Structures are given as C-alpha cells and as structure tokens.
Amino acid sequence: MAAADLNAKIPNNVNLADDRKLQRALESWQPDFIDWWQDMGPVGFQQDQIYLRTAVSVEAGGWAHFDYVKMPEYRWGIFLAPQGRDEIGFGDNIGKPVWDNVPGDVRKELKRIIVTQGDTEPASVEQQRLLGQTAPSLYDLRNLFQVNVEEGRHLWAMVYLLHSFFGRDGREEAEDMLARRSGNEDSPRILGAFNEPIDTWLDFFCFTMFTDRDGKYQLAALAESAFDPLARTTQFMLTEEAHHLFVGETGVQRVVHKTCELMKQDSNEDVTKLGGISLDIIQKYINRWYSVSLDLFGSEDSSNAATFFSQGLKGRFKEQSDRYPDHKALEQVYQYKLPNEDGRIESCEIPMRRAMNLVLRDAYVEDCERAVRKWNNVIKKAGISSELKLPSEHFNRKMGLYSNVNFGPDGSFLTREEWSARRDEFLPSQEDVTYVKSLMVPTYEAGKFASWVSSPKTGINRQAEDFEYAKFEGDPLTRSYA
Ligand SMILES: [Fe+2]
Ligand SMILES: [Fe+2]
DSSP: OOOOBOSSSSOBSSOGGGOHHHHHHHHHHHHHHHHHHHHHSOTTOTTSEEEEEEOOOSSTTTSOEEEEEEGGGOOOOBOOOOOOOSBOOSSTTTTSBOBSSOOGGGHHHHHHHHHHHHHHHHHHHHHTTTGGGGOSSHHHHHHHHHHHHHHHHHHHHHHHHHHHHSHHHHHHHHHHHHHOOTTOSSSOOSSGGGGSOOOSHHHHHHIIIIIHHHHHHHHHHHTTOSBHHHHHHHHHHHHHHHHHHHHHHHHHHHHHHHHHHHHHHSTTOOGGGGTOOOHHHHHHHHHHHHHHHHHTTOOSSOHHHHHHHHHTSOOOTTTTSTTOSOSSOOSOEEEEEEEOTTSOEEEEEEEGGGGHHHHHHHHHHHHHHHHHHHHHHHHHHTTOOOOOOOOOTTTTOSSSTTTTSEEOTTSOEEOHHHHHHHHHHHSOOHHHHHHHHHTOOOOOSTTOOOTTSOOOSSOGGGOOTTOOOEEOSSOGGGOOOO
C-alpha cells in the first residue's frame, strides 16, 4: 500500500500521482464537489473555524488529526485500509483469489451497490443542512459538522471507485451524485429514508443512532466483498462511521438523562414545564426512526440478496468470524414468520441465501437492543420505573413482507381503522413535533447546553467541557440564513 500523500490536491494513499488520467478526472470532479458542498452543505457556517478531525493516514491512532478548519477547506481524501484477505471468503467463489478489478459478469451489480451506497452520503448532508442553526451546544454543533464532512469523504470514497473501475459510466454516475437532491421531486436521492428532512436534533440523534447504523452494517457486508478495493475502502469508512454512531447513541442517552433529571425536579414529572422532552415522545421518535431504518435492509426474502452473496459481492456481518458455521450457505434455511392479510402469523422457511438481508438485519437489531439497554440503565439509575423499547419489527413497515399489514409497536395486528385511530400513540403526532421544534433554539456559548439535553461525559479529543469547538466569524445569533 502506498504511503499517504497529504500534499496532493486530493490527499490519498492510492498512488493517485501514478495514474495521470484518473488523477485528472478526479481533480476535475473536485471543484464540482466543493460547489455542491457550498450549495447543499451546512447553511450559514462555512466561514467559521470548526474543531474537526481529518483522516491523514489509515494506521491505528494516526488517522484522526484534530484542528480548526473552515469546512470548505476541509481536506477530503481517498484512503484505503491495508490489504486484507487474499481469498474470497464466502459464496460460490469461496477460496479463489480476491479481485483487483471488476469482473465483467458482476459489473452491473457492483456499480449498483456502489452508487446506492454512495448516494446516501451526500443525501444525509443535505437532510441535515439547517441543523446548525439550532444546535443545543458547541459540542453538538461540532459533532454535526464532523459527521457532515465525513459523509462528504465517504462520497469521495465511492466516487474514487466509480472513476477508477467503471470508465465513462462511472464518471457519469459520479456527476449524478452531485445532481440528485434530497427531497427533490424531479431528481430525489435513491433511497426513501434519505429524502426526508431532518429538522430537529432529536431526529438527528435518532438518525445517527438508527439510520447511520444501518449504514454500518451495509458497509460491514461490503467490507467482506470479493472486490478488494471496495472491501478496503469500506473497511476504512467504518472507522469514521463509529463516531457517527457514537454521536447518535450518546445523543439519545443525553436526552434521556436530562429528561430523568427534570422528572425528579417536578413532582408531577411533567418535564415540558421545564423545557424537557418526555420519555413518551422519545419513545415515539425511536419507533419512527427504528422502523424506517429496518426498511433500509430491503426485503426479508430477496433474490438480489442471494445473488450478491453467491457472487461474493456482499457478505454477512463479520462473515469470517465463527458467527456462521458455513460460508457457502447453500444448505440452510431461515425460519421466518409471515403475516397473512388478517394479521395471522404463519411460519415459513426462506433459503438462507435469499434471507441475507434478514441475517444482516438481525446483527443490527442486536446492536440496537444493546444501546436501548444502556438508555434504560440511565432511567433505572435515576430511580424511575419506565422503560424504552424497540418496536416490533412488524411495526410501521413500508418495505418487505410486513409492509401491507398494520401492527402496533408491541407486534399486535391492527385493522386499517385501528391503525389510523391510534397512529399518534405510536409515532410523533403533530403536537409532539411542534413541541420538539419549539425547543430547538441555538446555544452557542462554550460549555452551555440547551434545556432538553445533558452535557456529555467527556469532550471530543478529551477537551474540557467549556472548550470552544467553534470560533465564529462575528456573532452567529445575528446571522440571517436566507
Ligand atoms: Fe457515511
Ligand atoms: Fe455516517
């Protein structure tokens, strides 16, 4: 693997200087990317100095360099993790050498996988572009922008693959990445969940907790890929993604923590009087974002998933660990419960390869359950007898085998009428949304936090609680964001 060239126009550890044609193509995409960032990235904070980390190498400990930087001057680079496996670890081609190039017979599928993954990265930046205006603290503002610039780098990672391995098609796809717009009617982002605006910080924390976590599992599945450049690119993206998940998981936890503190202050436990978010409302946001994120795994019974697995494009989570007895997965079946129209659940068997979305999703669900246990410990420690729960996997589904039947968060069948009548018990009501939005007022003073969220246990890069994570050009409160 090449040493990182950090002084190049595009920082990289892929020997870009040795491939003039590729270098020129990427260097001509770069100004378009910066234009996109200025147009569609965080609104109103592009001239400020933000305390951000930048990847400068892929070695342990050396990949996160912290400093103040204006976001448009962020050094987005291309980094591949060191060479991993020599042999394909699963599917029909198990044991054969990994691919350094794209075999003709899987070109179409690989391109589709890379484009779909790549499209989510700029999409999330677009969804979150207004959030800086209501940041609950400088710490949170900085975390938001860290997530945003790294999603930008993940787009670079996918565009590098498109430019390097897919010729003219790939270059066109890379242009389209900057042309689609989240929520745009004519050219929306590819996946549904990435077209909804994220307009409150509770949504942002839930998004980074649940939706980014889907991303982690998709990347982990691609990190197993027989296509070695994809495996190594996604491997490195995962190290950055860990921070995004941290922002989400601890973000929700800090809201829960603050709510519990406020409940103890008020004898009626009415936290709204004190500017808090009730556990009920938090539960509804969890219900919403968890169910939307389950949809991102795709259908439970999927012929695409089977193809991707058999061809060696996409493995399972930690395919090489002893989670799985058999890396061909030809003989086994997955027992699944299937609803019929009147909500009765019947058992069915899905051939294992066709159930790969479900297998990946199971690993995700375990991870989410772990986080919810942590949140519940916070509630328990506060002496409050209440629990947060993940809703049933049948609840509020728009994709897959449960999408045509209604179920409550507890998994019970509901008629269409019952669902409509009770919807606001399960998902944020208009009133809940209005209330949460009313709390979204900016707090830009170092060390101060909004009324509805606790301070974090430790600072970023071990900074003190009152650390100045952003140095503003003038007073941000007097800005107009037109
Ligand atoms: Fe990402
Ligand atoms: Fe992310």
